[in-house]
Amino acid sequence: MKLFWSSRSPFVRKVMIVAHELGIAERIEHVRTVVHPAKPNAEVMAFHPISKIPALISDDGQAIYDSRVICEYLDDRFGKGALLPASGPGRWQVLTRHSMIDALTETCVMWNGERRKPQELRDEQIVAASAVRVTSGLNALEADIAFFEEEGLTLAHAAAASALAYLDFRLDTFAWRESQPRLSRWFAEFSKRPSFVETAFADVY
Known part of the structure; x- marks a missing residue:
């Protein structure tokens, strides 16, 4: 492949x-x-x-x-469906979480792109709105943390880890950990997994 x-x-x-x-x-x-x-x-x-x-x-x-x-x-x-249930409520729970986290990630990417523009070209409304939307997404993950702490690994877990890592990679001045302490602890544990370590971001072309 x-x-x-x-x-x-x-x-x-x-x-x-x-x-x-x-x-x-x-x-x-x-x-x-x-x-x-x-x-x-x-x-x-x-x-x-x-x-x-x-x-x-x-x-x-x-x-x-x-x-x-x-x-x-x-x-x-x-x-063979190890990371996504084949049917039933569990499947839709994972898919819905995965979709929300992807939207969170897309917002982070847009936010980063906008804030990197020269000040005269930057749309501060987009920057401010992105911060609000990202905070809302993180609050949702914090409120839903039992799923990530208690469920076996799913596609939603991989998506969440990647999204949080991107925040640290591109938006490292955005202090989210104090407001989402359980999410922060979960992410710290996930960050030890070989799958996470082996896929680290690198700012190269």
Whole structure:
């Protein structure tokens, strides 16, 4: 398998955390990829028409995207549902949490992009709104922490770990731990997992 990949993407990291947890990380070839909203990547667009990563090319040549679909594909093919229940309330609980956490991550990415702009081009309303939305998402995770503390590992756990790691990577001045103490403790424990250690962010192209 091939994965259009970046060491700076929280969505790529989530996929690779899942791959490590399933014991298949070594089966995935990383295709180092740079994508930018203003510069469509022709190589990626041959597989993902919107030029976004991650995109996975399966062993039989099928293109699979986005990160949520890739995670479900890997779990279905190699984990036999180990990280996502096949049916029933448990499945929808994991999928709903995964969706919310991806929205949280997308907001973090947008926030980081906006705050890095020159001041004369920065939209402070977007910066402020992003902080409100991220705080709301973290509060939701804190309120829901029993799921993460008590449930076995799921796709939602991998997504949450990647999102929190991205906060530390790109928005490290945003002090969230005091307001979400149980989430902070859970993240500290998850951070010891080999799947997390082996997928560390790196600010390289």
